[in-house]
Amino acid sequence: MSQPEPPTDARSANRARFELELEFVQSLANPFYLHSLAQQGVLNQPAFVNFLNYLQYWKEKDYARFILYPHALHHLELLQHAEFRTEIGKDEWREYLNQKQFDHWRTWRDPSRTQAATVPAEPPQDPQSATAPVGGQNGVITNGT
Numbered sequence: 849m850s851q852p853e854p855p856t857d858a859r860s861a862n863r864a865r866f867e868l869e870l871e872f873v874q875s876l877a878n879p880f881y882l883h884s885l886a887q888q889g890v891l892n893q894p895a896f897v898n899f900l901n902y903l904q905y906w907k908e909k910d911y912a913r914f915i916l917y918p919h920a921l922h923h924l925e926l927l928q929h930a931e932f933r934t935e936i937g938k939d940e941w942r943e944y945l946n947q948k949q950f951d952h953w954r955t956w957r958d959p960s961r962t963q964a965a966t967v968p969a970e971p972p973q974d975p976q977s978a979t980a981p982v983g984g985q986n987g988v989i990t991n992g993t
Contacts, residue, residue: 870914873906876924877917879936879945886937891927900927919949 875881885891905911907921915921923945926932935941 869903869906873903873924874915874917874920876927877920877949879923879942879949882923882927882936882945883939883942886933891933891936892930897933900924904928919952 882891890896903924906915906924912921936945
């Protein structure tokens with residue numbers, strides 16, 4: 849299968865570059881893709897780090913309006929940090945980022961759901977602390993009744 853012919857006029861070439869960069873920036877919203885790039889060693893190559901820095905123009909409103917997956921811009925910002933580029937190669941970080949992204953999508957329209965979605969870091973130590981409070985309704989003691 850042959851490659852399509854490169855555009856000859858400047859306008860077509862600019863459009864093709866725009867579409868290619870837009871598609872790449874949007875792919876950064878996928879934690880599994882970031883994990884794959886990190887495991888392949890791509891994220892720490894100096895040329896790629898420079899490319900990530902160059903892509904920050906997508907955060908300007910004239911370009912950001914074309915982004916369908918806003919997490920892509922957040923991940924682009926995180927990729928500017930060497931520590932993140934290293935850590936995203938670990939399975940735990942990929943899963944953590946994936947879960948945070950899922951939780952955001954699940955609750956972003958209704959902030960009150962974020963409280964219900966919060967999972968305690970560890971189970972209660974005392975088994976009785978997980979039971980209903982003693983006293984009245986909702987733990988309120990009402991004049992001895």
